[in-house]
Amino acid sequence: MSLVARYLEANGIPTVMIANGRDIVEHCGVARLVFVDFPLGNPCGEPGAVDQQREIFEMALSLLETATEPRTTVEAPFQWSKGDKWKDLIFSEEQRFLDEEATEHWLEAKARYKERKAEGKV
């Protein structure tokens, strides 16, 4: 996703990313980032938390207006409502990231991608 942000930015379209994976985005380097310290999957706010989602979205709009240089990161002032335990568990030995079914889907998709690439379709 950061690569697309960079591509648009290099071609004259201002961008703002709203993301959960701060280190990944900053490692790549983008113009503007709203970092939301939530589990992967909900960069724009907790499910159903409409007011919070509005605040996060407004932070993104404001950042488009106020950033004056690249690598400008702001952090949303919210904590995950169910605590921080997920931070210890994500990608840990006791909790696999993908279950068997999801791993299978991923490997199938990878194989399909290779096929379609060989056929010149992607």
Add this chain to the structure above:
Amino acid sequence: MSYVRYIDKTRAYYLKEGYDKPYEWAHFDDVPFTPLTKPLSECRATIVSTSDIAIREDESADHTQEMFVGNAYVIPSDTPVERLYSQQEHFDKHATHLDDVDSFFPITRLREAEAAGRIGSIAKRLHGVHTSYSQRHTLEIDGPLVLERCREDGVDVAILTPI
């Protein structure tokens, strides 16, 4: 509590899973920057997302087989949010879920911003990019496709939401 270092965590995790070659996350020293040159209230905005956002055509269909593969695609911005969904599996499913589309594809928030005059308008097309197998594919195919469509639609600003 500090934020999660995914690059370090995934490296250790996949090493234990038996993958000896760590994933090389994209890294650049220079970062392009385009300043906003007109009021946001006059800007046309779009969303670009790697959430595998899709339109529900048939509730009973299993779209999993077609997921994750292909070039950048578009979602008409007038699609009712109730018809949007994601079957993306690469998120923290132990901690959360993707049942609320606006938690990762903020289309309702975008409409509110337009209604309030905070942005000028919404582009006719929003964009999906598959979590790529290849950074080269993203740079050489997806990036140019999204850019071309944004230009056709007169997009002034883009909001990007990865999962």
